[in-house]
Amino acid sequence: MKYSIDKKETYTIITIDEKKLDTTVAPDLxxxxxxxxxxxxxxxxxxxxxxxxxxxxxxxSILIANRLCNSTGGLLVLTGLQDHVMKLITISKLESVLHILPTVEEGIDRIFLHAIERDLTSKE
Structure with missing residues (x-):
């Protein structure tokens, strides 16, 4: 599987460099x-x-990542979804479960917002 990982202090970006996310790639992911x-x-x-x-x-594999992130108080954000991928998520009725944003930059903002929300909730 071809991908890159960019680890930052509060989040990590995984960029998939494959045309297909299928049975040949999903186990590695x-x-x-x-x-x-x-x-x-x-x-x-x-x-x-x-x-x-x-x-x-x-x-x-995406749902596993979502569950892992949620179980530790974190967040998974999907960005850059192409039409076919978005259609499968919609057909599966998962658009309300997954956090989907157009760009990586918006994903970064969402993660920072999630951290603020979590901090505020824990102080109540």
Whole structure:
């Protein structure tokens, strides 16, 4: 699987450099999510702007990342979704479960907002 990881202090950006997120790629991606979570990384931005197609196994890997992030108080943000990928998420009725934004920059802003919201909630 071709991808890049950019670790920052409060979030990590994973850019998938594959046209398809399917059964050949999804297991490696799941493993990467589990490894990052074990390292204590709980805010992920998954940049899918290069991904033109995904199947149920690709969607499953995204849901695993979402569950891992949520379980540690973090956030998964999907960015750059192409039409086919967005259509599968919509058909699966997951657009209300997943955080989807057009750009990585907006994803970064959403993660910072999530941290502020979490801090405010914990003080109540």
């Amino acid at each position: 799941k493993s990467e999510f589990v490894k990052l979570n074990a390292e204590g990384i709980n805010n992920l931005i998954l940049d899918l702007s290069n991904v033109k197609y995904t199947d149920s196994s690709g969607l499953s």
